[in-house]
Amino acid sequence: MAAVLLIDDDVELAGMLADYLRRDGFAVDLAHDGESGVQAALSGNFAIAVLDVMMPGISGIEALRRIRAGSRMPVLMLTARGDDMDRIVGLELGADDYVPKPCLPRELAARLRAILRRSSSPPQDNGELTVGPLRLHAAQRRAEWRGQQLELTSTEFNLLEVLARNAGRIVGKDELSAQALGRPLARYDRSIDVHLSSIRQKLGLLDDGRSPIQTVFRQGYQMIPG
C-alpha cells in the first residue's frame, strides 16, 4: 500500500502512530527532525508526508515550505489543538490537511486515505498478463491455463499474480507473504508452501514436463517466463 513518511520529533508517539498505520496497511517510514524529514520527503519515495508542526530545529512550517519548494506531494500537518494561526498558515502554504494533536490514529488513517484517494489517479492498468500457457486477467480475477479456465481461491490467485508479474525473477517467501497474504512472514509459517502446492496441482506442466513454478532452495519461488 501507500508509503507514508512520518516526520515527528516525539520518537515514542511517532512509533505508536507508525505501528497503528502499519497494521492498517500503510508502509511507514519515520524521520525525527525537520532536516532529514524534508530530505526524505523530496526523495520521491513517499506518497504522502505527515508533518508535526512543533519540532526543534526547523519548524514544521519551515519544513513544509521547503517541501513545497521542491514537490507537490500531499502533506498532512499535525499540530496542537486550537493553534489556529499555525493551521491557517499551514493551509495557505499548501498543506493538504491538518489534524489536531493528540489525535486518534484511526482518524489520521481515515484522513490519509481521503487525501490519497483524491491525489492518486488510478493507474488503470488493463490487467492483462500472459506468461507462457498462463493468462491472467487481474481486473477480473480470472486465470486460464492453455485457454482452460482455472478454479482458484482468492489467495491462490493473489500468489499466482505476484509470481506472474515477476516471472523470471526469484520471489522470496517474505515478499510473497507480504504481497499476496498481506502480512509479514512469520517463522515456521508454511502457508506459502501449502498454497503453492495446491496451485501446482491445479496448473498443468510445461511442455518440457517441468512445473511452471520452480522452487529455489532457501530463496523462494520463480515462475518460468515465456
Added chain:
Amino acid sequence: MAAVLLIDDDVELAGMLADYLRRDGFAVDLAHDGESGVQAALSGNFAIAVLDVMMPGISGIEALRRIRAGSRMPVLMLTARGDDMDRIVGLELGADDYVPKPCLPRELAARLRAILRRSSSPPQDNGELTVGPLRLHAAQRRAEWRGQQLELTSTEFNLLEVLARNAGRIVGKDELSAQALGRPLARYDRSIDVHLSSIRQKLGLLDDGRSPIQTVFRQGYQMIPG
C-alpha cells in the same frame, strides 16, 4: 472564482459565513435543509459543497451519502467539535475535509482553497453507470440487468452502486459499510455479507458462469468490470 454551495440550517450563521467567503472572492449559494442542498449539489453548478452535519430532516451524513451516490464533487463537513465518530464516518464516506464548528471564516476559506487546489480537474459523471450487463441510474436509483429491471431494496442499491463505481477494484467491507450503510463496520457484523447474498440472488451470472461480484477472502468484494 469557484462556486461554493453552503448547506446549513442555521440561517444567520450561514449568512455570515457566506458574506465572508464572498468578500474573499468565492461565489456562494445557500441551502437551508438537506433535501434542497443535495438537489443543488447534484445540479453540477458548484465546485464544492460545505455541509453541516447537524440538521433537521436528513442528517449531514445522509446528505453526504446521497451526494456521493451521484457525484464526486468535493465536500467539506462542518460539525461540532470533538464529535469523533461523525468525523470518521464522514471521512470514510468520502468527505474531503472536516472543520469543527464554530470555526474561523478565514480557516474555512483556507481549507476550501486547499481542497479546490487539489481537485481542480476531476472528470464529471452524469450518474449513469454501466458495468458489463449491469446498468445503474444513480439519480433515479434504478438498476437493470441485461435490460431487465431489478427489484432492489435501497440498501442493496447502495451496495451495488459502491461496487459498480469501484468495478475492478477490491472494496473492503469497512469501506462498503461506511459508504453504503453509513456506519463503521463493527466486529461480527454480517450485514454486508447478507445483503451481498441477496444481491447475488437477484443478479444473474456472467457469461463465463461466475458471479459478477467476487469475494476476495479477508479483503472484501470486487465487481468484475465489463
Added chain:
DNA sequence: ACACCGGGGTAAAAGTCTGTAAAAACAGCG
C-alpha cells in the same frame, strides 16, 4: 559414502471466514 539438519511437499486436522436461510428487530403506515 554416510549421517545430519533445516527446508520444502503434501495430506489432513484445526481454525477462520463466508453463504444463506430463518428468526428477530425496526420502520412506515393506515
Added chain:
DNA sequence: CGCTGTTTTTACAGACTTTTACCCCGGTGT
C-alpha cells in the same frame, strides 16, 4: 396498535486458510 416490507442478528453448513505432522531432499561436514 397490527401489518408489511426491510434491515440486522443468529445459526449452521460449507469453503478457504493456516497449522501440524511426517516424509523426503538438498546441502554440508566427516
